[in-house]
Amino acid sequence: MTATSSPTDRYVAATLRSLPERQRQDIEAELRALIADAIDDRREAGADADSAEREVLTGLGAPARLAASYSDRSLYLIGPEFYLDYLRVLKLLLSTLVPLWFVFFALVTFTDGSPAEVAFGGALYSAFETAVTIAFFTTLVFAIIERVSAVRTKRKATWDPSSLPEVRKKTGYFTELIGGVIFLAVIVIALVLAQTLGAVEGADGTKVGPVSSGLWESGVFYIALLFGIASISFHVLAYYTGWSTANAIANAVLVVLFAAPAIWLAASGRLLSEEYFSAVGWPGGENVIAVVVIVVVTLLTGGDAVDGFVRASKKRRTR
Missing domain, CATH: 1.10.287 (Helix Hairpins)
Structure with a gap:
């Protein structure tokens, strides 16, 4: 025959189950002492042992909630x-x-x-x-x-x-952040419209857009969009947590991961469709646009990376 566990044993086990292993021993000792003292107080007031134990455990609440308070975990x-x-x-x-x-x-x-x-x-x-x-x-x-x-x-x-905090101006960082979201949406919509509604008939009779068809169909566009969403999410996080050197470095890495492939594709002639620019009567136009893309991407991403370090530096000086 095996002895049945007491309500206190079951309560303590349920509380410790969701806590890190390194905390369990100390918290178990503390919790058992707390329960024992509370039971003794109720028994001295005239309650029987079973009723006193039940009242104490009920008063402590659900084990999961108590465990969350010990580990400082949000519920x-x-x-x-x-x-x-x-x-x-x-x-x-x-x-x-x-x-x-x-x-x-x-x-x-x-x-x-x-x-x-x-x-x-x-x-x-x-x-x-x-x-x-x-x-x-x-x-x-x-x-x-x-x-x-x-x-x-x-x-x-x-x-x-x-x-x-200082009163934020309406033209402050948060407004710039939302403006960046809208700017990204406008760029995405303009690019899709140019590739679909703006497509022209190529030499073989098929529709071609300004972006190289192989590149467009490969899914690179969606990866670039994902980088844009990730960058905006990162800036929202930094807005609330505050810029630090670590945040600035992480932002710079994210910028490089996006900018380097984009610049390489434009510089190597893999980004734009030569057939499209020939069809619209601008032979060699893809080279001009490629230079514009390289300059714009370099300025925007470089400015974003530098801005992160500037904000981190300002935060350190205000401490």
Whole structure:
């Protein structure tokens, strides 16, 4: 026969189950002492042993919640400190990007020969998918921010009026960040329109756009878009956690991973379609545009990388 475990044993085991191994021994000793003292107090007040134990364990609450308090782990996805910022960002992104995508999708579908009702229905469904995607990734970014230890420590510090931040101007960093999101969306839409609606008939009778067809069909465009989304997500994270040297280095690495392939593709002639520029009456135009692409990518990405180090330097000087 085996002895049955007591309610206290089961409660302690359930609490320790979700805690790191290195913490269990100390927390078990502390928790058992706490429960034993509370039971003794109730028994001295006249309660029997079983009732006293039950009351104490009930008062401690669910083991998972108690374990979370020991490990300082959040039991919510986005807490009250960031919830209003989360709503503000989410509303702004949904109110700008989703309508832009709806109009773009409907226009492309209708121009491609689909009936108006089909174009509208497809655009509506695509806009819904876009909204869900935006909501998911925005929530993910803020959930990560919620769990960054540096931010949580800063939020839990004793509040003092001297810690109030300077009033941000409407033209401040956050507005620039949202402007970057809209700029990315406009660039993506313009590129897709140029490659689809702006396509012309090539020498073999097929439609060709300004971007090399092999490159377009290879999925490189989607990888570049993913880098853009990742960069914006990183800047949102840095906006709330504060720029540091580590953040600036990580941002610079992300910039290089995007800029180096883009510049190489443009410089090697693999980015643009020579056939397209010949068809529109501008032979050699792909070389001119390639130079423009190299200059723009270099300036934008280089400026972004330098800006990260500048912000990190300013933060160090204000400490």
